[in-house]
Amino acid sequence: MARSERAMETVAMSGRCGLCAVRHRAICGALGEVELRELNRIAHGKRVAQGRVIMSDAEPADFFANIVSGVVKLTKTLSDGRQQIVGLLFAPDFLGRAFSGNNTYFAEAATDVELCCFPNAGFERILKRFPDMERRLFERTLDELDGARDWMVLLGRKTASEKVASFLLMIARRSTAIGCEHSVSEGPAIMELPLSRADIADYLGLTIETVSRQMTKLKALGVIRLEGGRHFAVPHMPALADAAGFDSVFTD
Amino acid sequence: MARSERAMETVAMSGRCGLCAVRHRAICGALGEVELRELNRIAHGKRVAQGRVIMSDAEPADFFANIVSGVVKLTKTLSDGRQQIVGLLFAPDFLGRAFSGNNTYFAEAATDVELCCFPNAGFERILKRFPDMERRLFERTLDELDGARDWMVLLGRKTASEKVASFLLMIARRSTAIGCEHSVSEGPAIMELPLSRADIADYLGLTIETVSRQMTKLKALGVIRLEGGRHFAVPHMPALADAAGFDSVFTD
């Protein structure tokens, strides 16, 4: 593991929290103007290049963060190298385990990532002072737990092809939810895959080869169209949902 | 699914919360005397026979509960019947999803179960009034999330034999943690398996046949001793941990 000699570049906050792109969707959305100003005082932006480790289970993290842009993967690795991605965090998500020591996983930048970081102590102090924010964080944690449980069904009981379809469906729903820049009408939107085949495999409990094969299979079936390795389109969502095996991943 | 016509029997609280067997280990442990009295007013005991549904994803649950004794399994089922257990709750654990509508899973009694139930409204009111309790619930939720993520590694990346070994290891640690009644010295303690082979299979993402085969394999290897279908002993814990594939399930 390369240690992180200046893996992250601290950047000045672009203006105040009030101007933040994810402000109303992140946990800070719970705050009023006074609280926001206080939070703003301790917050600072960070850019993390893709592939860099953000938090490791070795050293306790000294900060929490909102994800402003990009995708963060949470991974666990067995002693012999087998790896599993146990969580994916997207734009307005919160990163870090409140209360209690170190996390039990790695957080890595799956793409280039922008973070809004809060130093440990200061953040927990604010959390204590503004219960609404703690409440909001709690609710997010419950959502994450629900998501983890949905994924357990996928890992334990779905076939390779259902797994891949479920993953694409999840990406499709996340992307459209956020608003796809390619949505200039005419034809289905083109989605971007924020993960390499290796990451997808680690997320689905498969190998890269199987992921690749299942994607070409779904393409052959007409369920998806592949536009280069990192982009895809879904002509008919219900067909994809069908291939995913109908579960709560897309019901939410 | 048999509907639950009086599936649960309401029983009088045996004395006050102060006498409760799990009081100091359950979330109520955070409460002082005043708060406890208030909680006691709305609490009532319930016995649930093994196999009965406690909460379903169909109708929103109208209560939360502490588990006083027994084991509760949280399950999710795909439309074609494939099932996955997404969580197991033991004695001092808390059952129910605070804030937000209905749960997205079934809660079923894996064994006969004793609950200490709190009606929805009253409980959330108390939660709001006593932040320490909400905090405690939050921390438990974080622990559950950690547990779910550990399980994702098991489901996605472990072999059948490692899965079974991990399960037995988890049971062994839970049992000794709680204190096994058979611990009358001489030889390793006899543990009870609180789940049927079918439940174990649903928890591990396997079939009953594979679970059975792997258990006899572990027995043949001398890692465990089987004493009838529902009991086992571990002569040498490190050997079991080894067979489980060294991960955080037993590191915690």
Added chain:
DNA sequence: CGACATGTTGAACCTCATCAACCGACGTGG
């Protein structure tokens, strides 16, 4: 005692992992 549920064992099959070759894109250095 037979009926039923739970668990074990056996044999055949199939999905997915493994090993390997190949392809295009990209960057580097001669």
Added chain:
DNA sequence: CCACGTCGGTTGATGAGGTTCAACATGTCG
């Protein structure tokens, strides 16, 4: 400029690990 190594992805051949189907054992309850 092109040879080259590398990296991410695809495709093929083969085999092992688990599922499936089936028979059998054991225990329990009427």
